[in-house]
Amino acid sequence: MVKTIEVAPKMSIQAPAPRRHTTCEMVKVGPDLYKAVPKTRDEFVRLTAASVETLGLGISYRSLLRLVSSGFVQGQKVTPQIWQFSLDSYYDHVRRCVDDPDFWSKDHPDQNLKKYTSVIR
DSSP states (O other), rough: EEEEEETTEEEEEEEEOOOOOOOHHHHHHHTTTEEEEEOOOSSSEEOOHHHHHHHHOSSOOOHHHHHHHHHOOEEEEEEETTTEEEEHHHHHHHHHHHHOOTTTTOOOOHHHHHHHHHHHH
16 A cells, blocks of 8 residues: 655655554664664565564464465465465454454363364365
8 A cells, every 4th residue: 555645845755554563673773772673564474484483473483374374364375385474464363362262262272273173174
């Protein structure tokens, strides 16, 4: 989505609309002093074990791949070996799980598996 932003009187530019979620790189600017610099990302992030770990999503690569391939998280298969996923969609999924205690329970992981399996099939 593109948004028109006025940067000076009678001067506008076309810029992408801001995303709900963004990632930052911590850049050292002095001794024991860091600055968070937002990283520009496309809507989809490449799904690799390294990207999942770097983003600190709290989920394994295989689990996220299953969520994407089954439609719980928005994503796409770019080539036979390359998948991408939407960071916003992932966080929406996490929020839905937290908001619906009947669907997800930390105390009963065996029930969670059965519920996911019933939705996938």
